[in-house]
Amino acid sequence: MDKKRRRTEKQVDFYDNPSDSQLDEGSNDSSDSEFSENSMDSDYEVVSETEDNNDVSEASTLSTGDNLWTEIPQNPELFIFQENVCFKLDTTNLTVQTLVDLFFSEEFLALLVEQTNLYAKQEIANLKKIKKSNRASQWIDVTVSEMKVFIALLLQMGPCTFPSIEHYWSRNKLYNVMFWRSHMSRNRFQLLLRYFHLVDNSVPSSDRLYKVRPILNHFNDIMSQNYVPNKNICIDESMLLWRGRLYFRQYIKNKKHKYGIKLSELCESDGIVMKIRIYSGKSEKTDNNLGHTTDIVLHLAEDYLDKGYTLHMDNFYNSVTLTKLLTTRKTYVCGTLRKNRKENPQDVINRELKKVEVTWQRNGLVTVCKWKDKREVLTISNMHVVEMVEVSNRNGKLSTKPNMIRDYNKGMSGIDRSDQMLAYYTCLRKTIRWPKKVALHIIEIYIHNAHKIFQKITAS
Structure with missing residues (x-):
């Protein structure tokens, strides 16, 4: 038992590498990177100088x-x-919508629509029998415009936090908000959330991240092509x-x-x-x-x-x-x-x-x-x-x-x-499918980037 405990502790130490900006035990990820008597870890060492530099032999x-x-x-x-630090596109009449549309390009939205529809058909075909009461029996292929509305509703769930997705469509006095009901039905939203997808599962791949690789590469390409830090x-x-x-x-x-x-x-x-x-x-x-x-x-x-x-x-x-x-x-x-x-x-x-x-x-x-x-x-x-x-x-x-x-x-x-700002209005919820959570997190990171870039450009 002791050997097992020592081995486990050694493995944990290998991955237990908090950034020095987060050394304050129990602190939030959003804490500033400040070395102080309360934020130093005993495993970390820093150097300073006491000897006269000129007195060296x-x-x-x-x-x-x-x-x-x-x-x-x-x-x-x-x-x-x-x-030359800049945003590479024309900033004369720049709006937040321009920055957001840069990420949600026609090609990227077409990919989301294509793969979501394909995944829905594959999953529904695998069901032995679909009851009429099952939401899957009501599936209709999603369109680009509907995908935009779906993502917008999803992101809006960050600033307006309710206990569950059903509460956004609730008619209870405590939760009665017309915004979501006026744009999409609850069943349709949950169907799109269920089948939201990025790649074809029937194509084998040795890449463990293949299910999120399209959006990961898309994010990296958009940032490197359009912004110089x-x-x-x-x-x-x-x-x-x-x-x-x-x-x-x-x-x-x-x-x-x-x-x-x-x-x-x-x-x-x-x-x-x-x-x-x-x-x-x-x-x-x-x-x-x-x-x-x-x-x-x-x-x-x-x-x-x-x-x-x-x-x-x-x-x-x-x-x-x-x-x-x-x-x-x-x-x-x-x-x-x-x-x-x-x-x-x-x-x-x-x-x-x-x-x-x-x-x-x-x-x-x-x-x-x-x-x-x-x-x-x-x-x-x-x-x-x-x-x-x-x-x-x-x-x-x-x-x-x-x-x-x-x-x-x-x-x-x-x-x-970045983590601090994303934590305030995150739309992420508990899910059994990690690729979906990663994809939505990357979308949130880009929305935060767009906000910061717009602030920079309009302030200059």
């Missing part, structure tokens, strides 16, 4: 295998940001609640939704989601031999390398090897680091610090820094010369932190902000 340089770590400071390379971007995980049986379901104890489907997302620091990758299990293939987390980073950031972007990541992704690789691709890196990663400077890892003390070492342009406040925190960067700076928290209280921590906190809040 040959003894301060040491060799760890093939890695040469030194305490001699060096100014980082200047990677010029080459992109600002210089500060970040990569982090988001959890979509799912407690049903699923091979690649994840458990992350510090998330609000501890069980669910893990989405790795590339975001702007203000919350616009640029690209999504869904974790589909340990057996998912990688495009290189550098490991799973490195593959996720390179996949999500492939369109933004060699352009001078600043990429913020937590310690689930960061390593010395990855930072060196991204440095060759003219991309800045700033984030936290796990103390057991390969190639870490052991002098920094093993050095005991007093409160507010800092220590660091550099290997080429890669700097690893450890700082102690209430706990030790490790950070890694290829864009900083370590120095202590004054930082004010949300209450206006001043404190002193390394500049790497300050910049990490500023740049890492994108996914938290």
Whole structure:
């Protein structure tokens, strides 16, 4: 029994990788990425500097295998940001409807209509006998205009939350809202919700995500083709609640939704989601031999390398090897680091610090820094010369932190902000079919993106 318990705990630790912006135990996913005495996890270490940079001798340089770590400071390379941050379509008479229609294009709606009708026919054909009272016997092929109304009604269930779908059509005084009844009958809505589909089930596929692949690719293509993000971007995980049986379901104890489907997302620091990758299990293939987390980073950031972007990541992704690789691709890196990663400077890892003390070492342009406040925190960067700076928290209280921590906190809040906004008006409900929930979640993410982009454009 003890062996089994130890083995289970080891497996949980592997996946238990909350972003450092969510280290406050029991906190909501929407909390800001702020390092404080209440938001630090004992497994995370940060670095800061106490020694005079000018008082360095040959003894301060040491060799760890093939890695040469030194305490001699060096100014980082200047990677010029080459992109023009913009929305690529004409914004002269831009409306929210224009942005929404960009996602719900004629081709995409035609796909939804075609596959929904096909899936309904396949399911009805599999029924041995359909009673006249069964809703399936009333099935009529959905049209594009009806699909638009269905999606609109579904999204409107977010701001107007009732206990169940039936309550939206209820004539009870407490729930009597004409909006839904005036656009679609309850039976028709539930039929469309039952058969809402994206792919042909009769076509075999080895891809575990094939049922959501069309909408996932559609979202990524729309964002990459039409919007150029600002210089500060970040990569982090988001959890979509799912407690049903699923091979690649994840458990992350510090998330609000501890069980669910893990989405790795590339975001702007203000919350616009640029690209999504869904974790589909340990057996998912990688495009290189550098490991799973490195593959996720390179996949999500492939369109933004060699352009001078600043990429913020937590310690689930960061390593010395990855930072060196991204440095060759003219991309800045700033984030936290796990103390057991390969190639870490052991002098920094093993050095005991007093409160507010800092220590660091550099290997080429890669700097690893450890700082102690209430706990030790490790950070890694290829864009900083370590120095202590004054930082004010949300209450206006001043404190002193390394500049790497300050910049990490500023740049890492994108996914938290996105999750926070989506949680307010989500239309997601309990279902026995995970592809449907993922598809609706991606639609909600795009609607939030459209809102943020419209705000940006109209404010400028």
